[in-house]
Amino acid sequence: MKSTTQAPAMLGASGPFVRGYDNLSIERLLLITYANDYPPCLRSVHDSQTHLPDNELQLFACLFNDDFALISEGQSISDDLDERCQSTGLVRQVIYAVMGEMLNERHHLGDLYSLEEAQAAVHRLRFETGHYSRAWEISTAHLTDKALRHLESRVGNVDSRPTGLLFEPFALTDCNGIGCKLIGTPWTDGNLMKIEGSPYSSLRQEQLDAGTPEALVNVLYLAALADVRLLIFDPDATALDGLAIYDEIATRST
Structure with missing residues (x-):
């Protein structure tokens, strides 16, 4: 059975990752x-x-x-x-x-x-010298344990192929963090129609059907909507105001 969960509603007129115009x-x-x-x-x-x-x-x-x-x-x-x-x-x-x-x-x-x-x-x-706030480091508390383990399994599998889901996880070998490269941002309906020929709801369903945990799908959506390109989850990073925090604090397996 396919999931029918909806994308998280934006907080007021903006989202937790939005910083510039x-x-x-x-x-x-x-x-x-x-x-x-x-x-x-x-x-x-x-x-x-x-x-x-x-x-x-x-x-x-x-x-x-x-x-x-x-x-x-x-x-x-x-x-x-x-x-x-x-x-x-x-x-x-x-x-x-x-x-x-x-x-x-x-x-x-x-x-x-x-x-x-x-x-x-x-x-x-x-900010003519570059794009503002396109790389973020946030706490792993914003992911469930299931979501974090999903990312770890992707980067830990040498045979893992590109997801094809407009995000690619990568390992940070010198720390306990794990990152995601977001592709095709911002994930607005208008932009995704241009590059994928379908709205965000289709991408979201593809990600869920591929086994991506909903907590990860939600936070990637909010980041991509704000045109974030690099998103790093680190247990030592601070939590981001306005973003969901889960009771089971996600930590890397030892």
Whole structure:
């Protein structure tokens, strides 16, 4: 009988391995005031006016709707666009918003007041010299004894072939740890459809059907979802907040 267990639910809006943002970008927005007793609003510049420099946007009258704004002072606006904008206001400030993604959710990270400042912030956040938090060392307490012994049997078997399950265990001969190389990360449905032609649920079922203990499948999923590539389990490492800890503390057999 095939297992029908489900992938572990994510903790809130993120997971225990998630530390950075993906797909960082910059959006030029207009801070608009429009009516007494109403807070300012932010709108993007309509495509027809994206060529305008900041000094031809800031402190100019505008038309806007829920989706975009158009500078009305000194600019030609088509009747069609004019009819789509029901509100009028004044552009008080041009803002460069830094945006990022975490687990496929879009986040507004902060605002800067020039393109150069925003580009510098994105450069620092991207860690241009490499990828952030793609190697982790966590406690073996996050695995059941069955799960740890499964990994040990894989690396201890000289005849063991690659799993073909998008993870490969490896031994750390100088310590009591054991590692996993994760392949094809992140294990999101979208990415796995591109490289495997099937969603994560199919990979999960393949791993379970191949005898991979569920505790191991769960922790590998959470790590791979955060684009971790190397995951090391060590009895001397600290536990990771937000990750399941089992009553039977997994230790290496002696």
